[in-house]
Amino acid sequence: MSGAPITGAAILDQIAASGIEFIVSVPDITTSAGLLWPIVEDKRFRLIRVCKEDEGVSICAAMSMCDKRALLLIQYTGLLDSINALRSAGCEYKMPVCVMAGLLAKEPGVPPTQSRSFGVRIVEPILDTMQIPHALMEDAGDERHIRPAIDAAYARSYPTALLIGRQM
Amino acid sequence: MSNAPSNAQSSAMRRDLCFKILARHIRDQIIVPVYQAAQEWHGISPDHALTYYSIGAMGQASSCALGLALARPDKGVVVLDGDGSLLMNLGTLVTIANQKPANLLHFVCQNGEYEANGGHPIPGRDQVDFAALARAAGYRRTDTIATLDDFEAKIAGLLAEPGPVFVALKLVAGPPPSQDYAFIHGAPTRAAFKAALNKG
Numbered sequence A: 001m002s003g004a005p006i007t008g009a010a011i012l013d014q015i016a017a018s019g020i021e022f023i024v025s026v027p028d029i030t031t032s033a034g035l036l037w038p039i040v041e042d043k044r045f046r047l048i049r050v051c052k053e054d055e056g057v058s059i060c061a062a063m064s065m066c067d068k069r070a071l072l073l074i075q076y077t078g079l080l081d082s083i084n085a086l087r088s089a090g091c092e093y094k095m096p097v098c099v100m101a102g103l104l105a106k107e108p109g110v111p112p113t114q115s116r117s118f119g120v121r122i123v124e125p126i127l128d129t130m131q132i133p134h135a136l137m138e139d140a141g142d143e144r145h146i147r148p149a150i151d152a153a154y155a156r157s158y159p160t161a162l163l164i165g166r167q168m
Numbered sequence B: 001m002s003n004a005p006s007n008a009q010s011s012a013m014r015r016d017l018c019f020k021i022l023a024r025h026i027r028d029q030i031i032v033p034v035y036q037a038a039q040e041w042h043g044i045s046p047d048h049a050l051t052y053y054s055i056g057a058m059g060q061a062s063s064c065a066l067g068l069a070l071a072r073p074d075k076g077v078v079v080l081d082g083d084g085s086l087l088m089n090l091g092t093l094v095t096i097a098n099q100k101p102a103n104l105l106h107f108v109c110q111n112g113e114y115e116a117n118g119g120h121p122i123p124g125r126d127q128v129d130f131a132a133l134a135r136a137a138g139y140r141r142t143d144t145i146a147t148l149d150d151f152e153a154k155i156a157g158l159l160a161e162p163g164p165v166f167v168a169l170k171l172v173a174g175p176p177p178s179q180d181y182a183f184i185h186g187a188p189t190r191a192a193f194k195a196a197l198n199k200g
Helices: A008-017 A032-041 A053-065 A076-081 A083-092 A118-129 A142-156 B015-025 B035-044 B061-071 B083-087 B091-099 B130-137 B148-160 B181-185 B187-198
Strands: A020-025 A046-049 A069-075 A098-102 A134-137 A160-164 B030-033 B077-082 B104-110 B141-145 B165-172
Touching: A008 A020, A008 A032, A008 A142, A020 A032, A020 A053, A032 A069, A046 B091, A053 A069, A053 A076, A053 A083, A053 B061, A053 B091, A053 B187, A069 A076, A069 A142, A076 A083, A076 A098, A076 A118, A098 A142, A118 A134, A118 A160, A134 A142, A142 A160, B015 B035, B015 B148, B015 B165, B030 B035, B030 B061, B035 B077, B035 B181, B061 B077, B061 B091, B061 B104, B077 B083, B083 B104, B091 B130, B104 B130, B130 B141, B130 B165, B141 B148, B148 B165, B181 B187
Parallel strands: A020 A046, A020 A069, A069 A098, A098 A160, A134 A160, B030 B077, B077 B104, B104 B165, B141 B165
Antiparallel strands: none
């Protein structure tokens, strides 16, 4: 069963409440209308468009050295493409990298590991292997996970992943 | 395979000598060196606490530098990139040019080979023009420097000039730098960098 969908506005309010100043992004159709286009106009954030997602991993990690908080907004395919950068900067050098990744084509109400999409199914197991905590954002109310996850990432100095489970 | 320099190499700019000149001009800028350039820089300027060693994920130095430059626009940021490294992340040139960080100076040490991985040539070593790539991407100024005299003459101006500026340094490695992986990879080094960056 799928509940009422989470809204982009609710997500953005929680991102702002988490102290995120920079949004680093490669567009993803899962979050394009609900998040990225609104971010373009949202004065609470500075948007940095990058060509490839691993650039964003490094940018976010480096910004943490300056006590600045950043969020990497991408598609899960970009997350998979950035594993080595995340492994190095995040997991081995223990730097906070907060990733919000759209799970393109995940069926609402279906757990990611049970999706028909192979790519979607492997995301959470890979994050588990890297010991990166993750939370699924799909239904109204799921935005409550955002601020604790981001605060924990910076407190622990380790990556976190927020997975967007439906197109918005 | 011989490691002896060819006639062309023997007259080329040596990286260690180039970095020694650079070190004389560096004040409170952040330095972001990669791999062998990082080992070289550490050997030449071990006390420069504002060094962000960009190793562990090849190609990411300029992206790290962009993050630092955007988060700290009051600080100059100097990247000591590698040519093989830059080829792994060419999109960074467009990303940086689009952000227009006035405080970013991007050097690429162009020795034409994967120095840390067996000395194999980079793809296109005989024809790639890194400065042209950066210019086409939209860097404010680009240059190519191949002699120590030219580097000495230009370095002060490059450091003072608004960025983003890109300079290809055509050089050879020189004597192998000492390898201090424990320092460069160590958590205390990153902690010291962060403390130095945020003090005061």
